[in-house]
Amino acid sequence: MLNPILTLKRILQESAKVERQDHMVDGVVRQISSAMKVDVCSLYLTENDEMVLSATVGLAHSAINKIRMHAGQGLVGTIYQSQHLLNLENGALHPNYLYFKETGEEQYQGFLGVPLIFQGYTIGVLVVQVYATRRFSEEEEAFLVTLAAHLAGNLGHSGRSSRLRKAASESGEAHITGIKGASGIAIAPVMLLVDEKQLEDINDRDYLGKAEETSRLFDAIQATLEDFESQSDSGLGHASDTLNALLEVYSLLLKSPELTQAFHDGLNSELNAAMALKQAFETQVAYFSAMEDPYLRARSEDFRALAAKVYRHVANDHVHHTVVDTPVILAGKHITVSHLARFDAKFLAGIISSEGSALSHTSVLASALGIPAVMGVEASQLKYLHQQTVVLDGNQAQIVVNPPEPVLSAYQRLLEQAKSLDMDLSVLKQMPSETLDGVRIALHSNTGLLADIKPGLERGSEGIGLYRSEIPFMMNSHFPTEEEQVKQYREILQSYAPLPVTMRTLDVGGDKPLPYFPIQEANPFLGWRGIRFTLDYTNILLEQIRAMILSSANTNNLKIMMPMFSREDELVRFTKVVDQAMAQLLGEGYVVERPKIGVMIEVPSSIWLIKRIVHDIDFISIGSNDLTQYLLAVDRNNSRVADMFDYFHPSVLLAHKMVIKEANRLKLEVSVCGEMAGDPLAVVLLIGMGLKQLSMSAFKLPRIKAVIRHLNTLECRVLLDQVMELSDEKETRDILRRHLIQCGAERFL
Numbered sequence: 001m002l003n004p005i006l007t008l009k010r011i012l013q014e015s016a017k018v019e020r021q022d023h024m025v026d027g028v029v030r031q032i033s034s035a036m037k038v039d040v041c042s043l044y045l046t047e048n049d050e051m052v053l054s055a056t057v058g059l060a061h062s063a064i065n066k067i068r069m070h071a072g073q074g075l076v077g078t079i080y081q082s083q084h085l086l087n088l089e090n091g092a093l094h095p096n097y098l099y100f101k102e103t104g105e106e107q108y109q110g111f112l113g114v115p116l117i118f119q120g121y122t123i124g125v126l127v128v129q130v131y132a133t134r135r136f137s138e139e140e141e142a143f144l145v146t147l148a149a150h151l152a153g154n155l156g157h158s159g160r161s162s163r164l165r166k167a168a169s170e171s172g173e174a175h176i177t178g179i180k181g182a183s184g185i186a187i188a189p190v191m192l193l194v195d196e197k198q199l200e201d202i203n204d205r206d207y208l209g210k211a212e213e214t215s216r217l218f219d220a221i222q223a224t225l226e227d228f229e230s231q232s233d234s235g236l237g238h239a240s241d242t243l244n245a246l247l248e249v250y251s252l253l254l255k256s257p258e259l260t261q262a263f264h265d266g267l268n269s270e271l272n273a274a275m276a277l278k279q280a281f282e283t284q285v286a287y288f289s290a291m292e293d294p295y296l297r298a299r300s301e302d303f304r305a306l307a308a309k310v311y312r313h314v315a316n317d318h319v320h321h322t323v324v325d326t327p328v329i330l331a332g333k334h335i336t337v338s339h340l341a342r343f344d345a346k347f348l349a350g351i352i353s354s355e356g357s358a359l360s361h362t363s364v365l366a367s368a369l370g371i372p373a374v375m376g377v378e379a380s381q382l383k384y385l386h387q388q389t390v391v392l393d394g395n396q397a398q399i400v401v402n403p404p405e406p407v408l409s410a411y412q413r414l415l416e417q418a419k420s421l422d423m424d425l426s427v428l429k430q431m432p433s434e435t436l437d438g439v440r441i442a443l444h445s446n447t448g449l450l451a452d453i454k455p456g457l458e459r460g461s462e463g464i465g466l467y468r469s470e471i472p473f474m475m476n477s478h479f480p481t482e483e484e485q486v487k488q489y490r491e492i493l494q495s496y497a498p499l500p501v502t503m504r505t506l507d508v509g510g511d512k513p514l515p516y517f518p519i520q521e522a523n524p525f526l527g528w529r530g531i532r533f534t535l536d537y538t539n540i541l542l543e544q545i546r547a548m549i550l551s552s553a554n555t556n557n558l559k560i561m562m563p564m565f566s567r568e569d570e571l572v573r574f575t576k577v578v579d580q581a582m583a584q585l586l587g588e589g590y591v592v593e594r595p596k597i598g599v600m601i602e603v604p605s606s607i608w609l610i611k612r613i614v615h616d617i618d619f620i621s622i623g624s625n626d627l628t629q630y631l632l633a634v635d636r637n638n639s640r641v642a643d644m645f646d647y648f649h650p651s652v653l654l655a656h657k658m659v660i661k662e663a664n665r666l667k668l669e670v671s672v673c674g675e676m677a678g679d680p681l682a683v684v685l686l687i688g689m690g691l692k693q694l695s696m697s698a699f700k701l702p703r704i705k706a707v708i709r710h711l712n713t714l715e716c717r718v719l720l721d722q723v724m725e726l727s728d729e730k731e732t733r734d735i736l737r738r739h740l741i742q743c744g745a746e747r748f749l
């Protein structure tokens with residue numbers, strides 16, 4: 001038998017290339033039968049609860065699409081029902097054997113059939129048969145089982161995309177369901193972000209002669225330099241100063257004598273333009289990657305990025321231009337926070353991403369900017385969306401492609417209603433956020449971009465409960481200087497003064513990498529993230545804290561919060577850095593006040609540390625997103641397990657209840673700044689737990705205030721006791737929804 005891994009890889013690669021599913025399955029059965037040297041290989045696929053013969057080598061072709069078996073019927077139906085393989089010396093002797101004359105299968109005795117399982121369901125059965133009376137070997141069995149597992153994945157996904165194509169071609173309308181990212185509705189054309197070819201992917205073989213290749217390469221370099229010039233002239237992007245600095249560095253690198261010599265060396269040894277480019281850049285990347293100093297090591301990323309830019313011109317590969325001036329829905333395999341930051345928010349009508357879930361930072365930021373988002377969309381479906389006008393329904397996690405007139409006008413009506421609800425809610429701005437029994441609940445907003453300062457103020461936010469300082473860091477091309485930070489922070493602190501602004505120190509790592517400081521880790525969410533990173537680079541932390549304190553010199557409304565707190569010594573070291581910053585600034589003659597200090601409760605261990613640190617802090621804020629992720633061991637960014645990510649899980653609710661109770665007992669200020677705070681259903685429970693302060697996306701604030709004004713704290717406590725007895729999150733949601741409907745708050749759900 002052939003090497004199973006290699007055979008598998010070849011079969012799967014071939015099958016992935018084929019667009020039409022019927023062609024793909026024909027190819028697969030042919031290749032399996034030749035690799036395993038069997039007389040028959042057949043694939044049965046599920047259709048309306050029946051197994052249908054869909055492809056075969058060895059059985060009569062005329063039987064394709066005619067042989068059908070339902071659960072428990074025949075050997076295939078038995079495998080379908082039991083989800084278990086059958087390996088039989090002589091299939092005909094099995095009690096469930098069913099003979100179909102039209103297949104001509106009576107001559108085959110040895111039988112091996114394995115189920116194809118996709119997301120828990122049997123989507124097909126793969127069968128091999130031989131003339132001989134023999135059981136298949138363990139090796140053959142293992143091979144077929146492994147192949148079936150991969151094939152099920154391929155078929156499961158491609159099956160969905162072929163259905164999409166079919167629906168789109170017949171009526172023009174097609175629906176795609178993803179995972180909820182951020183709520184809201186958008187109607188706009190889709191702009192697909194195509195991944196740029198990376199350095200290691202360059203593999204062009206054509207050779208047009210030395211003279212031709214030399215001019216191809218140097219023309220491409222010239223064109224890249226011209227791109228840089230025009231980009232810096234037009235001052236694109238939010239941070240044009242830093243962008244210009246980066247473009248200048250790129251230009252200098254590209255013109256450096258070392259690189260020019262390396263290009264000529266490659267061309268002289270008869271490499272084509274692309275490969276000469278690759279070789280020259282790979283040498284530089286290898287050189288910088290081996291550096292001890294992390295800053296210099298990170299420079300290798302500049303070379304990679306630069307190589308990709310030149311290659312686009314060598315290959316004449318003019319991918320999308322990311323400048324937009326009309327509203328678009330941005331789509332891509334992995335839309336990140338940095339992608340969002342690159343666009344002007346007013347032209348971002350919506351987000352569609354394959355990776356991510358409701359709690360990934362992309363969704364969180366989209367929500368903070370009031371941009372609807374659908375995540376977890378099959379990557380193979382994205383290409384059908386490019387330049388199509390679609391309806392993106394972030395509330396239902398649906399995308400409607402080519403919506404017919406009635407659907408479009410229904411959605412347009414919904415958009416109008418949402419706008420008019422917002423207008424109605426605007427009258428609430430001046431009204432207090434308090435329950436029917438007079439309990440005040442402070443509502444703060446979450447920010448990270450300068451663009452989201454205004455929405456909070458316009459909606460009556462009582463302060464910033466969470467400023468995600470890593471977002472401006474991620475938009476930069478280097479660690480921002482103290483001065484650059486002061487400029488940013490001052491604008492926020494001054495806009496909100498005298499209201500409090502809680503600035504969280506850098507929370508990079510996890511799914512928030514810095515483009516200029518890549519970190520490679522097997523488990524990034526459990527690794528060098530948040531305070532763990534900045535306590536290893538106290539210079540960065542000190543500079544940031546200095547910048548924060550300095551920015552608050554005239555307003556004195558700053559609170560500083562530490563992310564990812566998990567150990568007491570982190571707080572001790574963090575406080576020392578704050579002390580150091582204060583001492584330095586006072587020594588330098590600045591008149592500054594010591595800010596209040598707090599920690600995020602988002603790593604489970606921190607829950608039990610609250611009473612030990614209570615005298616060293618002024619407040620805590622619960623990061624319900626990470627607390628849920630770490631309590632349930634569910635990656636907040638992984639769409640495969642997105643439906644397990646649920647803050648209504650009884651353990652997560654209990655954790656919140658414990659923290660709030662403990663803080664109230666210790667008279668310690670406590671708030672929730674994760675997404676839970678902006679969910680009307682969760683708010684009922686948080687108030688029941690005794691919480692008096694919430695921080696959320698500014699766009700959610702008016703609805704939450706409206707809901708609060710319909711609640712009674714006593715009823716919230718009763719509901720909390722009731723749901724704490726439940727184990728099913730859906731039941732919890734139903735009870736809470738019913739309650740809000742009864743209270744007359746239905747339209748705010």
Ligand code: PEP
Nearest residue numbers: 602623624625626673674
């Ligand atoms: C959280 O974890 O709940 C939180 C508010 O922080 P972030 O989403 O930025 O990790």
Ligand code: MG
Nearest residue numbers: 602623625626
């Ligand atoms: Mg967090």
